[in-house]
Amino acid sequence: MNFSITILGSGAALPTFSRNPSSQYIECNNRHILIDCGEGTQMQMRKFGVKFQRISHILISHLHGDHFFGLAGLLSTMHLLGRDKGITIYGPQGLEQIIRSQLEIGGTKLDFGITFITLDGKSSQLIFEDKLIEIHTFPLKHRVPTNGFLIKEKTKEYNLLGDLFKQDGLSIKFIQKFKNGEDVVDENGxxxxxxxxxxxxxxxxxxxxxxxxxxxENIIPSISNVDLLYHEATFTELHKQRAKATFHSTAIDAAKIAIKANVKKLLLGHISSRFENGDEHLKEAKTVFDNTIVVEDGNNFEV
Ligand SMILES: [Zn+2]
Known part of the structure; x- marks a missing residue:
């Protein structure tokens, strides 16, 4: 089963030629999820081959423009391309009002329904689950209510040793029990x-x-032991004070979280446009946590 992340936007605040504002496309066990939708996200989706109509869930972390200014445009394009399948959007208080106003005041009536789920940004919760995946949200600490997200696979079934099972002539009623990890007592005890x-x-x-x-550090219980962590690293140590003042992180901050949460691999993004590249971020982060990558738009990672 596939589980991959495509970086659609890895920059902070301002769109630049090299980095679009925040957005990521997640494919997990054939579920298709967009996280954040900065300005220009739909163009990045075209550029990197993401199919618009497959997306069923959109998660918006917070209401700073670089994380959602592309949403009304994307929804409008989905409509123009003939979408009739509903979509669910998770985000902070106010997002529904903004998007509905943008569409309604311009007289746009979508051919598909939007279900908005409001996140309070104050508590960790399970926001979606089906038989294969779960999506959780947890509060981050920023200037406005902000949500982090955890996407994980559900515990899978045990693999049945079919030949042995057949050879021993057991009832097919046992199959699901064995797959669930349960022992079975037959009619002879x-x-x-x-x-x-x-x-x-x-x-x-x-x-x-x-x-x-x-x-x-309050996020650590929510993200501990993940295979892959994306953590913002807007700044380097040179701008440590600026990071604090604007409620952002440095590369070292992100690396400290990665090591304390015992994650396997760290992706750094949301890089300020003042940096020409992520070299300094990478160098600093690696002094704390070695398995780190500074992402670029269009990068694809297997979880
Ligand atoms: Zn922000």
């Missing part, structure tokens, strides 16, 4: 152990998104 007929399920994978936030 004999116990059949699932471990004899299965191999362990493949590990579940997880991805966490943290943008924007000041250094904030």
């Amino acid at each position: 004999k116990t059949h152990y699932f471990k004899d007929y299965t191999t362990p399920p493949p590990p579940t994978r997880s991805y966490a998104y943290c943008s924007d936030t000041i250094y904030y």
